[in-house]
Amino acid sequence: MTAEVAVVGLGAIGSMALWRLAERGVRVHGYEQFGLAHDQGASAGETRRFSVQSQGDPRFTPLAVEALELWRELSDGELxxxxxxxxxxxxxxxxxxxxxxxxxxxxxxYESLAADELRSRFRQHVVRDHDVGVTDPLAGYLRPEASVAAAVGRARALGAEVSLETEIVAVESRPDGVAVVTRGGSKTYERVILAPGAWAGGLVPGAAGMVVPRRLVQGWYPAKNPADYRPEVFGVFERVGDISAYGFPSLDGATVKVGVKFGTHPVVDDLRRVDRVVDQRHLGRLAEAIHDFFPGLRPEPAIVRTGIEGYSPDGRPLLGPTSADHRIVVACGFSGSGFKFAPVMGDIAADFATTGSTGRKVSFLAAERQPAAGRVK
Known part of the structure; x- marks a missing residue:
């Protein structure tokens, strides 16, 4: 064996697992079917929101707190x-x-704010009389592409082997280990972490019904007064209830990224042929939402991008060994709000890949479970 552990997929979770394994001195080999920090999965789009508060399951909160410390360990202040x-x-x-x-x-x-207080402090938002808010002083934004590159870079500096532009054909359980099969051959490892994101259906046992690729749309809207949206005065936000939206301060001094969700993101049937065109009806709905809730932004976007994410039915990621072969560790289905947890989830995957267990309370994320109500936030 050339390495003890292989990590398949070097997006958010896989890159962090690679780093955390290398940090422990484990001989690890990472595989990625595309280039580093690519735009074919969920770790793209310039920014990701970070918050320690949970909007769904409070069991995620201590994981977010631990993730914050790991982000600070990895970050040079730019991530x-x-x-x-x-x-x-x-x-x-x-x-x-x-x-x-x-x-x-x-x-x-935190602070719990009534409508008048929200209007006074968050004047960039439309605040209605029945609106309330909760602040999170620990919240902020992450740079996904740079974070993935930084984690892989740190792992490489610690001795990790990395194979980019390498498509994985299969992952096979064998008596002497777990084989990672590429078009150029195969290598066998003691354990394998599967972190292919939205691409899980073809590699992860049972994932075809548990990780669903979905297409989402994000827009960058010109600010009428860009100074109002600088990071120093405008933090990350989320709107919930009768509108589902999230956004960030301006990074370029001109536009503000806002995502608006209308119901459930559409399913992607073929990841090799994703429709990247946003039709006029969708653009019209986006413009209406921006006009109604963000009056300081021009409703016609300067940029619109589509992205691909992998969601589980209950909104919780799949994390842990498979029952068929405990040498195979699954780490996927993190989309929705998963990026903020990436370093701690990668570290937990490293726990499973080195000791077979973890001290964190994550049994509710077991890779093979019956879907239940809830969502990651």
């Missing part, structure tokens, strides 16, 4: 910027109640 953030929505919205409860349960800093 994670702490701007603070706010969640806004109608009073009584479950996501707001959950975020508030998680902050209280774990002793995190």
């Amino acid at each position: 994670f910027r702490q701007t603070g953030g706010v969640i806004i929505g109608p009073e009584g919205t479950p996501a707001i109640a959950s975020a508030l409860a998680s902050a209280r349960e774990y002793g995190l800093p």
Whole structure:
């Protein structure tokens, strides 16, 4: 064996698993079917929101707190910027109640704001009389492409082997180990971490029904007064309830990235032939949402991009060994709000790949489980 552990897929989770394994002195080999920090998965789009509060399951909150420390360990100040953030929505919205409860349960800093306070402090947003908000001073934004490159770079510096532009044909259980089969041959490892993101269906046992590739749209909207959207004065945000939207401060001094979700993101049937065209009807709905809730932005986007993410039915990632072969560790289905957890989830995958278990309380993320209600936030 040339290495003890292989990591298949070097997106958010795989890159971090590679780094955390190399940090432990494990001989590790990472595989990626595309180039480093590519745009064919969920680790693209310039920014990702970070928050320690949970809008769904409070068991995620301690993982987010631990992830924050690992982000700071990896970051040189450019990967994670702490701007603070706010969640806004109608009073009584479950996501707001959950975020508030998680902050209280774990002793995190926060403020609960009524509509008048929101209008005074967050004037870039339309705040209606029935809206309330919860602030998160620890929130900020992450740079996904740079983060993936940094994690892989750190792993390489620690001795990890990396194979880019290498398509994996199969991962096979064998008596002497787990074989990673490429078009050029195969290599056998003691353990393998499968972190192929939206591409899980062809590699991860049972993932065809548990990790669904979906297409999402994000837009960058020109600011009427760019100074109002600088990171120093405008933090990350999320709108919940009757509108589902999220966004970031301006990174280029001209545009503001906003994502608006209309129902469920459409399923991608063929990842090799993704429709990247955003039709006029969708663009019209986006423009209407921007006009109604973000009056400081021009509703016609300067840039529109589509992305691909892999979602599980219950919104929780799949993390842990497979029952068929405990030498194979699954780490996928993180899309939605998974990027912020990447370093701690990568470290947990490294736990499973080296000791077969972890001290973190993640049994609710078991790779083979019955889907349940809930979503990662």
